[in-house]
Amino acid sequence: MRSTPSTFELLPIAPFMPHTTMPLxxxxxxxxxxxxGFRTDRGDVTAIEDVSFQVRPGEILGxxxxxxxxxxxxxxxxxxxxxxxxxxxxxxxxxxxxxxxLAQADESVMRSIRGNRIAMIFQEPMTALNPVFTxxxxxxxxxxxxxxxxxxxRRTHVVEMLRTVDIPxxxxxxxxxxxxxxxxxxxxxxxxxALCCGxxxxxxxxxxxxxxxxxxxxxxxxxxxxxxxSDTAVVLITHDLGVIAQICDRVIVMYAGQxxxxxxxxxxxxxxxxxxxxxxxxxxxxxxxxxxxxxxxxIDGVVPSLFELPAGCRFQDRCPYKVEQCVTEQPxxxxxxHMRKVRCFFPINES
Amino acid sequence: xxxxxxRLLGTREAxxxxxxxxxxxxxxxxxxxxxxxxxxxxxxxxxxxxxEVIGPNSVPGFxxxxxxxxxxxxxxxxxxxPVMRALGRSDPTAALADVKLGRWKVADKSLxxxxxxxxxxxxxxxxxxxxxxxxxxxxLESKLVEFERKxxxxxxxxxxxxxxxxxxxxLLGTDAQGRSIFFRAIYSIKVAIQxxxxxxxxxxxxxxxxxxxxxxxxxxxDHLVVWLYTTFSSIPSLVLLVVIAYAFxxxxxxxxxxxVYIAFCxxxxxxxxRVIRGETMKLKQLEYIQAARTAGFxxxxxxxxxxxxxxxxxxxxxxxxxxxxxIKSEVILSYLGLGVQSQPSWGIMIRDAGNNGDVIAGRxxxxxxxxxxxxxxxxxxNILSDALQDAFDPxxx
Numbered sequence: 001m002r003s004t005p006s007t008f009e010l011l012p013i014a015p016f017m018p019h020t021t022m023p024l025x026x027x028x029x030x031x032x033x034x035x036x037g038f039r040t041d042r043g044d045v046t047a048i049e050d051v052s053f054q055v056r057p058g059e060i061l062g063x064x065x066x067x068x069x070x071x072x073x074x075x076x077x078x079x080x081x082x083x084x085x086x087x088x089x090x091x092x093x094x095x096x097x098x099x100x101x102l103a104q105a106d107e108s109v110m111r112s113i114r115g116n117r118i119a120m121i122f123q124e125p126m127t128a129l130n131p132v133f134t135x136x137x138x139x140x141x142x143x144x145x146x147x148x149x150x151x152x153x154r155r156t157h158v159v160e161m162l163r164t165v166d167i168p169x170x171x172x173x174x175x176x177x178x179x180x181x182x183x184x185x186x187x188x189x190x191x192x193x194a195l196c197c198g199x200x201x202x203x204x205x206x207x208x209x210x211x212x213x214x215x216x217x218x219x220x221x222x223x224x225x226x227x228x229x230s231d232t233a234v235v236l237i238t239h240d241l242g243v244i245a246q247i248c249d250r251v252i253v254m255y256a257g258q259x260x261x262x263x264x265x266x267x268x269x270x271x272x273x274x275x276x277x278x279x280x281x282x283x284x285x286x287x288x289x290x291x292x293x294x295x296x297x298x299i300d301g302v303v304p305s306l307f308e309l310p311a312g313c314r315f316q317d318r319c320p321y322k323v324e325q326c327v328t329e330q331p332x333x334x335x336x337x338h339m340r341k342v343r344c345f346f347p348i349n350e351s
Numbered sequence: 352x353x354x355x356x357x358r359l360l361g362t363r364e365a366x367x368x369x370x371x372x373x374x375x376x377x378x379x380x381x382x383x384x385x386x387x388x389x390x391x392x393x394x395x396x397x398x399x400x401x402x403e404v405i406g407p408n409s410v411p412g413f414x415x416x417x418x419x420x421x422x423x424x425x426x427x428x429x430x431x432x433p434v435m436r437a438l439g440r441s442d443p444t445a446a447l448a449d450v451k452l453g454r455w456k457v458a459d460k461s462l463x464x465x466x467x468x469x470x471x472x473x474x475x476x477x478x479x480x481x482x483x484x485x486x487x488x489x490x491l492e493s494k495l496v497e498f499e500r501k502x503x504x505x506x507x508x509x510x511x512x513x514x515x516x517x518x519x520x521x522l523l524g525t526d527a528q529g530r531s532i533f534f535r536a537i538y539s540i541k542v543a544i545q546x547x548x549x550x551x552x553x554x555x556x557x558x559x560x561x562x563x564x565x566x567x568x569x570x571x572x573d574h575l576v577v578w579l580y581t582t583f584s585s586i587p588s589l590v591l592l593v594v595i596a597y598a599f600x601x602x603x604x605x606x607x608x609x610x611v612y613i614a615f616c617x618x619x620x621x622x623x624x625r626v627i628r629g630e631t632m633k634l635k636q637l638e639y640i641q642a643a644r645t646a647g648f649x650x651x652x653x654x655x656x657x658x659x660x661x662x663x664x665x666x667x668x669x670x671x672x673x674x675x676x677x678i679k680s681e682v683i684l685s686y687l688g689l690g691v692q693s694q695p696s697w698g699i700m701i702r703d704a705g706n707n708g709d710v711i712a713g714r715x716x717x718x719x720x721x722x723x724x725x726x727x728x729x730x731x732x733n734i735l736s737d738a739l740q741d742a743f744d745p746x747x748x
Contacts, residue, residue, distance in 0.1 A: 079645055085570055115647035128638040132660045141656075142646045193642070 027054035028233045029078070029097050029201055035090035036077045044088075045306040047073045048257040050333075055201065058231040060224075062248035062265070064238055064280070068303050070257040071237045075203045078102065078235075079120055080110050097201065116146040119194035123206035125187035129178035135162070135189050136174035139196050146197045161192040165222060184215035191219070195226065202227075202234045208243060220247050241284055245269055250339075253277050256303050256314040259333060263340040271349035273342040275319045278349075313344070321346060367742040374738030380731035384540055391541035401538045401695045404529040405520045409709065412524025412532055412716030419485040419495055427476060429529075430455075430502040435469050438462070455517075456507045465505065472501040524716040526700070527707035535695040536720045542696050543678045543728065546608060550615040551673040555666055557616065558623025559659060565624070566631025567654050576628070580621045588618040592680065596689035606693045611684065615677050623669045630662050664743040671736035675729050682725055697721040 031053050037046040048070035055061045063071050076082050078095055080102060095102040097118065102110065114120075122128045130138060139158040143149055149157060155174075162170035165188040178186055187207065194202060204223070208216040224247045227234055236248060244251050244265065251268050253261040253276065261274040272278040282297045301318040310316055313326040325345050333343045359365060368374055390396065407429035411417060417425070434457055437446035447457045447465075458465070475498040482488045485495065509517060520531035565576035583591075592614040599610035634640060635658065643653045659666075684690030685698025704710055704718035 081641065081644060111647045111649060113647070114645055120642070120645035122638040122642060124638050128642050130639040130643075130657055130661070132663070141648075145646070145648060145652075190642070193646070
């Protein structure tokens, strides 16, 4: 089996370096007790439960976890993209974006916020652009909708955006169709599309998962530069801890719809407190002679189905430290200590 | 405009289409039909030309030599008889001026020479009538030629232009009422194409809009549209067409093509609707449509500006299929007497051929012309839409 080298060992971009210190700035996005569920044929299920976090301008918040743990549902409920017919948001949930509660906002309010103040980048660059329109048309469309710029201003701005995301020959690319671009180029266009109205918050749902490692590094560097230059807040959803280590300031680890640990990047990697975080970190391949012969550790089992959630801790079946209490009682998220919270009765590495 | 047309011709689909010889020939044939349509619309051939009696009844077409029996009939009934009858009137001069057969007029001669010619011709006619069957009595050929020459003297020679027009009108013969089959068949092209284009455009528009809305919004919109098309498609379409045609049979709109349009549009949108609904359901899951939502666009904008253009290939193919369908159905409906009412149509021509016993009598030119005109149009469209389907299929090289 081929193990993909993780980015953060390969790249010289300072890992483990929190970008800035701005814990005191007012949060741009304040998610409080967000619970989202789906109506299904087998009854209602809760996909994410009691998720709370804050993002400040210029900050990159990473959300990490296995497939199906609620990362994408979180970002989609912020954007209110979930199908209203078969999903529901708990009435106590609040998504405060710059003081406006998006969970209760009108569709017209959402339309003026989507794309304009909150933008989103999707995972698959191959299908994220409309195949029948030129790159320029698609960027122009967003500007036409959200700004009052005239035609020539929009064109200048679009070409400028394409240049910002490091697309060579932007004037020529303007007239080209998505199929004429490579995957990395398309993802840059997608980013340009997300950024062209100057959003305050960027939701990036696995923006680099479909890209190879070199392109991934370029895209991450690009996003890092953008937030430095324009103070954009970024929520970066990924299952790649390498990506988290590379550019995030703070991390949320999610498991089965719950936040299990939240911390600043460096302490999380240095001393993971939740067994799940620890297991995730251990399953990153380590290069070097020491690790050459050893089998890569993995986490046994799968994320429990939302229909069959255990009564106690949701990680109990896969946790090596399980005791009686974990089965009977559900752990709560601890109080914040040194910017860290953990959902475990017996956190490891506690100082 | 020219630049975008050039880009259109340079696309992969257009190049694939141009490599296809069958498709190119089919396009050429369709082009000829379209030219004919435009010509009819510019009144090169008017409705009057089609209803006017321009020559003797049931004269053969397809350049077939006339048998002696019918040559005799033509000379007797369409030349000698009308003149003779006019001469017997109380005011022969006025009556003669009224005798008119298409572009033919009675020769500008005084009454006595005309009476003389008629008398001579009648003698010849009597001799010829003694024969049981002129087709077999070859020895009477010279007498027949003489008879034809005599009767022709009753007629004013045509001017060169009129002669040409007459030849054109007679190109494929005449029907039982002496009307030009060629003109009627050409005029029918316009009727067929008009019905085909109008119904195909409207049906595709209805089908695409309803299908896209059903697929995109889902929920009760979807239920409604699906209920609507399952209900409509559970009625046999021909029966529905008949019912709608009958519903209009007493109204003023009967003379126009409106009942036909309504009857066709009521059923033809179903296929397109089904296809577009499915395609929309597939496309709306794709990230670029989701991305359009995250860009803050409203549903209508996403649906019509971002989603429907992605189904353009399906719309194009559906359009050409519906066009053929409409043309064929129009012929069937007109044949049944429920379609086109006051204009020529291939269906009406085929029905006339049957009603007048033309087919049994071996007078195939009316039914033959109508069938061939329709056959080539439908065949050409079938080949072209097949080629279009191949050209837009990315898996087909």
